[in-house]
Amino acid sequence: MKKWLIFFALIIIATLQLNWPASLSFFNTKPDLLLIFSISLVFYFNFKTALVSSVLAGLFKDAFLPSAIAINTLSFAVWSYLTFRLSSQVSTENSYVRLAIILIIAVLNNIVIGIQSLNSGSFIPAGIFLRSLIISSLYTGALSPLVFKLTKKIAG
Amino acid sequence: MVKLERLSSEAENLRRRLFDLREIEQENLRLKSILNFKQRSPLRIIPARVIARSPDSWSSSVIIDKGRDSGIRTGMAVINTQGLVGRVIESSGSNSKILLINDPSQGVSSIVQRTRQEGLASGSLGANLIMRYLPADAQIAVGDIIITSELSRVYPKGLLVGTVVNIGKEFSGLSCYAVVKPAVKLSDIEEVLVIIP
Structure with a gap:
């Protein structure tokens, strides 16, 4: 039953991310709700469920992107695995620790996608690259408590 | 007291209706503009609605509600009444992906x-x-x-x-x-x- 709830929540979050209101976008950036959700699953569910859901979340995101490379499908799975390994070394019960993890992962994910975009021949001025990297990551971190609450409710 | 509650509820319903009508008015103006453009323009065009946008901040694309079934193919140019919008990069049966002109891979x-x-x-x-x-x-x-x-x-x-x-x-x-x-x-x-x- 909970697995169906996770799948349903994934669809709702993906729909919200696809239709994120322009009035809530800061400097043309939007938060990565699917990333927050896939990482939060590691904290509240077993690793297998979190990993499969992360791959699904990455797949949802890649399906609507113009890029030919399914980079999010791979990167979400990697971040989930690394978060799982980190949570076995460091206590992640504290909400500030979880927020810090989301922030770091958001920055790393944006760096990976930004560099992949530059590598594929796209022209992005340095100022806009940094803006997309920093503001998008901060925005993602700022909304993470809300997504954590949703995941906690699903976990029961 | 009951009358006051009934009037408040009625006022709230009317406000909601007014908001809906304003939204319909705006949509009507936009669609009339598209219809006028279609009639005046020598180009063969298919109108479509935007149903989704790019899910991240590193690309600029939208999904529209028309696809191959409506005659849309990859590579077709996309405009609106104000100017150039982008081009079709993917087309399935009932929707298509449009790469906007402000995407960094677009020239x-x-x-x-x-x-x-x-x-x-x-x-x-x-x-x-x-x-x-x-x-x-x-x-x-x-x-x-x-x-x-x-x-x-x-x-x-x-x-x-x-x-x-x-x-x-x-x-x-x-x-x-x-x-x-x-x-x-x-x-x-x-x-x-x-x-x-």
Whole structure:
């Protein structure tokens, strides 16, 4: 039953991310709700469920992107695995620790996608690259408590 | 007291209805504008609605509600009543993916309408485009209109791209670039027109 709830929540979050209101976008950036959700699953569910859901979340995101490379499908799975390994070394019960993890992962994910975009021949001025990297990551971190609450409710 | 509650509820319903009617009025104006454009334009066009946008901040694309079943194919140019929007990069049965002109992987072969100076208007993820490969003595000025050139294989000639808002010199000093404000407000588009070649 909970697995169906996770799948349903994934669809709702993906729909919200696809239709994120322009009035809530800061400097043309939007938060990565699917990333927050896939990482939060590691904290509240077993690793297998979190990993499969992360791959699904990455797949949802890649399906609507113009890029030919399914980079999010791979990167979400990697971040989930690394978060799982980190949570076995460091206590992640504290909400500030979880927020810090989301922030770091958001920055790393944006760096990976930004560099992949530059590598594929796209022209992005340095100022806009940094803006997309920093503001998008901060925005993602700022909304993470809300997504954590949703995941906690699903976990029961 | 009961009458007051009933009147408050009625006022609330009327306010909601007024909001809905304003929304319908706005949609009516936009659709009339599209219909007028379709009737006046010599181009064969298919109107479509935007149903989703790019899920991240590193690309600029939208999904529309028309696809192969309506005759839309990959590579077709997309415009709206204000100017150039982008091109179709993927098309399935009932929807299509449009890459907007401000996507960094997108380049539009353009010319300055006044002087016919050629350049390449590239997206940069920001609100503006950057027209590059202009010689140092390029005949271009702030306020110039930029349109698509006949060198473009994707876009028909003469489509409005935007207006020059700033001109700068490249680091080498051998060429210059122009910052172009797109004619279309790409973050707010709701309806588009796909050009059938």
